[in-house]
Amino acid sequence: xxxxxxxxxxxxxxxxxxxxxxxxxxxxxxxxxxxxxxxxxxxxxxxxxxxxxxxxxxxxxxxxxxxxxxxxxxxxxxxxxxxxxxxxxxxxxxxxxxxxxxxxxxxxxxxxxxxxxxxxxxxxxxxxxxxxxxxxxxxxxxxxxxxxxxxxxxxxxxxxxxxxxxxxxxxxxxxxxxxxxxxxxxxxxxxxxxxxxxxxxxxxxxxxxxxxxxxxxxxxxxxxxxxxxxxxxxxxxxxxxxxxxxxxxxxxxxxxxxxxxxxxxxxxxxxxxxxxxxxxxxxxxxxxxxxxxxxxxxxxxxx
Numbered sequence: 001x002x003x004x005x006x007x008x009x010x011x012x013x014x015x016x017x018x019x020x021x022x023x024x025x026x027x028x029x030x031x032x033x034x035x036x037x038x039x040x041x042x043x044x045x046x047x048x049x050x051x052x053x054x055x056x057x058x059x060x061x062x063x064x065x066x067x068x069x070x071x072x073x074x075x076x077x078x079x080x081x082x083x084x085x086x087x088x089x090x091x092x093x094x095x096x097x098x099x100x101x102x103x104x105x106x107x108x109x110x111x112x113x114x115x116x117x118x119x120x121x122x123x124x125x126x127x128x129x130x131x132x133x134x135x136x137x138x139x140x141x142x143x144x145x146x147x148x149x150x151x152x153x154x155x156x157x158x159x160x161x162x163x164x165x166x167x168x169x170x171x172x173x174x175x176x177x178x179x180x181x182x183x184x185x186x187x188x189x190x191x192x193x194x195x196x197x198x199x200x201x202x203x204x205x206x207x208x209x210x211x212x213x214x215x216x217x218x219x220x221x222x223x224x225x226x227x228x229x230x231x232x233x234x235x236x237x238x239x240x241x242x243x244x245x246x247x248x249x250x251x252x253x254x255x256x257x258x259x260x261x262x263x264x265x266x267x268x269x270x271x272x273x274x275x276x277x278x279x280x281x282x283x284x285x286x287x288x289x290x291x292x293x294x295x296x297x298x299x300x301x302x303x
Contacts, residue, residue, distance in 0.1 A: 007072030009156050009188035010034040010057060012214075014066030017052055025212055026052045030066070032217035034190065034205060036155075039182050041199040041220075042192040043281050044209035050192045051089065053209065054158045057190070058086030071156055071188075082111070085154035089161050091145040095134025099127055099144055103151065110152045118151030124173065138165035146174065150181060156188045157181070163193065171195070175202050196278040206277070208284055215284055220277055227280050228266070229273045230258045236268040243267055248283040259283035 015030035027049045034040050044050045055061045056068055059076025073080045093102060099122055107113040122129065125143035127136065133144060142165045149157060157178075163171045179202055181187045190207070193199060206223060208216035216223070227247070230240070234256040240246060244266070249258035259275060266272065275283075 007036065008033045008069070009036045009038065009040070009071065010190065011069045011072075012066065015056070015063055015068050016065035017049075017056060017061060017063055025064075027056075027209075027212045028065075030212075030214045032207060032214045034188070034207060034217065036071070036188045037182070037186045038188060038205040039178065039203045040188075040190045040205040040207050041203035041277075041281075042190050042207045042209070043196070043199075043285070045285055048209040049212045050209055051160050054086065054160045054190065054192060055088070057156075058084060058088075058158050060086070060088075083155045084158065085149040085152045085156070086158045087145055087149045087160060087162050089164070091141055093133045093141060093145060093148075095132065097133050098129065099131050099133065099136075100129040102133060102144055103129075103147065106148045106151050112153045114151050114153050117153070118147040121147040121150060121177070125170070139167065139170060142166055143170075146177075150177070153185070154187065157190070159189065159191045161192055161194070163195065163198075171198060178202065196281055199281075200277050203277075206281070208281060210284065210287075223280055224274060224277060227259060227261050227275050227283075229275045229279060230256075230260060230266070230270040231273075232256060232268060232270040236270070239267045247280075248286050 011033045012030045015027060016025055017027045018025045042050050042053070052061065056063055057070050057075055059080060068075060070080055070084055097105070103115065103118050103122070106118060107115055122143060125140060127140050127143055133141060136144065142162065146162060163174055166174060175198060178189055178191070182189055191203065204220050206216050206218055206220050207214065234251050234254050237249065237256060237258070240258065240260065244263050245261035247259040247261060249256055259279065
């Protein structure tokens with residue numbers, strides 16, 4: 001079900017998870033809501049908890065505290081499995097199966113299977129149906145895994161770094177495919193990616209994880225409107241921080257550049273620019289690194 005009365009794609013209350021063998025919490029006290037029908041960018045540094053969150057939503061893991069609901073139901077239940085598709089980084093495919101065998105398996109396991117859609121995704125990647133999965137390139141295997149996920153016609157599609165093995169042209173094609181899926185079918189999509197520039201024109205909701213906590217869960221356009229990049233004299237920083245949220249700043253001599261979340265009129269004399277979504281996300285990801293060298297560029301993607 002889609003529309004204004006549809007359950008949230010994801011809703012977490014006090015969500016926590018820990019890998020006991022490693023010690024400590026991977027996710028702790030997470031509270032957020034992702035509306036249905038959105039393409040959500042799931043962003044965070046390596047180890048922040050992104051994959052764990054997707055595995056919880058896909059029913060592969062079970063929370064240690066709090067709760068998580070997908071489309072209003074418990075992850076991993078038969079109803080959730082029928083409505084949710086999870087694309088994981090390891091892409092678990094049978095290497096001895098042909099591509100055709102793989103799609104037949106998808107049809108057998110999913111009552112809502114769309115064979116034409118799955119075959120189209122494969123054909124657009126130039127992949128022959130008789131080819132064995134184990135003989136395909138990493139990028140081609142990614143295509144087959146995406147065909148399985150989208151052929152299921154899920155209401156919620158969870159993607160963990162789906163484009164890591166794709167070249168720039170193929171990444172653009174996949175992003176266009178995901179946008180069309182959301183627009184035409186109202187599919188809710190949660191996409192984990194480190195390639196921040198490619199999220200700019202695609203994602204309309206942001207879920208940012210930092211150190212196991214949810215830092216942001218907001219509409220992308222609202223984030224752009226509420227943030228500003230300021231350039232001015234460094235001695236104004238205290239007055240600025242007293243009235244606004246200073247997300248990240250760097251100084252070069254007496255000059256300072258700052259990313260702020262505005263809470264009203266700006267005090268002092270500043271040159272003001274509206275940031276890209278990429279600038280905002282990197283600003284939050286770098287917020288713990290205020291001591292890094294001033295020459296560091298904001299456009300550096302966190303490893």
